[in-house]
Amino acid sequence: MHEYGIAESILAAVEDRADGRRIRRARVQVGALLRVAEPSINDAWAMVAEGTVAEGSRLDLVTLxxxxxxxxxxxxxTSVDPYAVCPACGSTDVDTEGGDDLVLESIQLAEATHVPGDSRGDSGDPVGSP
Structure with missing residues (x-):
């Protein structure tokens, strides 16, 4: 299952970008030639993300x-099928270009559950201070 190695690479990029903040979702562009199976990458993602800022997050794939x-x-x-044949003549004698990309497109940070201070303009001073 090569998806495990791909998931580890994605996690390294996510952790670098998240800078210690928890994430909810990561969106990744994956080339068709990498032959990433979505159920397998989701399982691999859950395993590698355990105990990290990405634990419990969702991985969204965009196949290039x-x-x-x-x-x-x-x-x-163009084709998203890694085993594509020529759509015009059916030949398997094709040159390929691209399709091997792996790009972290975006991450969505988890929202804070508590923000100190008052959203109505309170400067966050403790109760009872002058």
Whole structure:
């Protein structure tokens, strides 16, 4: 299951960006050629995130297509299928470009459950101070 290694890489980027703050969600762009299975990456994410700022968070995947150029007919196309054939002639003799990206697009931080002070303009002085 190569998804475990990918999940570890994502976690390293998340922890770096989160700077110690808990996160709720991470959105990741994954190239089609990485062949990431969503159920497997979700299981791997839950395992590697345990005990970290990402524990209990959700991982959202955006699959990026691979660009194909057919050597038989010259057709150019894109596909999210890592085993794509030319859509014009059905040839498997295709050149690929891209599709191997792994990019942390964004993280959503968990909201604080308590913010000191009063949202109506209180400076946060303790009760009873002058």
């Amino acid at each position: 297509p691979v660009r194909l150029t057919c050597r038989e007919c010259g057709n150019a196309a």
